[in-house]
């Protein structure tokens with residue numbers, strides 16, 4: 419790769435447009451998405467910003483967009499940024515067009531997307547990635563990073579220096595990791611809050627500032643950790659504190675929590691979970707790939723994960739007709755199971 423690497427963003431949405439906007443100019447970026455989304459980018463241009471004050475506008479005339487998988491032909495790397503339920507479709511679309519050896523990175527939540535992509539794309543280098551921060555969409559063509567953290571990607575020789583340089587130059591240094599499955603399980607434990615945040619109807623910061631919501635999350639995480647222990651999965655440490663300590667810290671009274679875990683509340687005041695975004699947009703959520711993943715794992719070993727199962731059911735209900743919950747009421751429901 420002598421000229422800047424060419425990167426296709428497959429799934430121009432919150433994460434994809436933000437990553438693509440950061441990489442634009444440091445790589446040749448092509449945004450592949452639904453026509454309703456890419457036509458907004460062409461019309462308004464793309465604005466990206468973050469909670470640290472970074473802001474950038476890319477005019478629509480400088481943005482390369484497409485709606486078909488054939489636009490990934492001959493790119494150096496494809497970043498997959500669709501929701502988990504769309505992964506298999508994307509895998510089959512890419513299988514029709516990608517040249518052998520193409521690098522594909524899944525920047526998705528959930529623990530099975532990389533394996534699904536790998537199975538459908540055996541001749542490609544498929545790597546797992548992890549996005550630790552939140553992306554919000556304050557306006558149709560504006561994507562805002564609302565919390566901190568570095569992207570993580572599986573260490574691999576396929577991750578060529580020119581590509582890593584493009585991420586670095588775009589302000590998205592890649593943290594390389596040998597055991598991404600452990601990272602994805604740790605992220606899944608954090609994502610147990612996605613459903614709670616959606617049910618709360620509150621921005622993340624307001625929700626996590628309330629002890630009863632944190633206690634709900636602690637309860638779901640304890641149950642998750644119990645299942646992971648039973649099957650021998652050890653989640654990686656992806657936050658300042660090890661995954662195993664999080665339930666105890668989340669359960670602290672507010673005054674102590676605010677002092678000890680101030681970093682957890684360093685979130686843009688308007689940021690909400692991607693599951694809230696899905697419910698608002700009337701889309702099916704990723705709950706089966708997050709809480710549902712633990713429920714299925716528990717079941718496969720003759721165990722139970724009743725609190726996470728209840729959350730799956732509540733989100734299913736909310737997908738049909740949204741009703742927000744009070745924290746104390748949900749905590750009681752989960753404790754009574």
Ligand SMILES: NC(=O)C1=CN([C@@H]2O[C@H](COP(=O)(O)OP(=O)(O)OC[C@H]3O[C@@H](n4cnc5c(N)ncnc54)[C@H](OP(=O)(O)O)[C@@H]3O)[C@@H](O)[C@H]2O)C=CC1
Nearest residue numbers: 429430431432433451452499500504526527549552553692
């Ligand atoms: N949003 C966030 O803050 C964060 C999200 N994540 C994770 O990142 C992943 C992406 O999330 P997010 O960016 O929020 O998702 P979005 O729904 O905002 O973006 C995905 C986009 O891809 C489109 N799409 C789906 N299938 C195809 C296809 N076959 N071809 C072209 N476009 C397609 C979707 O359209 P349509 O809706 O019509 O299917 C949608 O516009 C998820 O796994 C999420 O959990 C991780 C960290 C933070």
Ligand SMILES: CC(C)(CO)C(=O)C(=O)O
Nearest residue numbers: 550551552690691692693
């Ligand atoms: C960043 C985080 C944990 C919360 O916004 C997330 O992954 C999501 O919303 O899906």
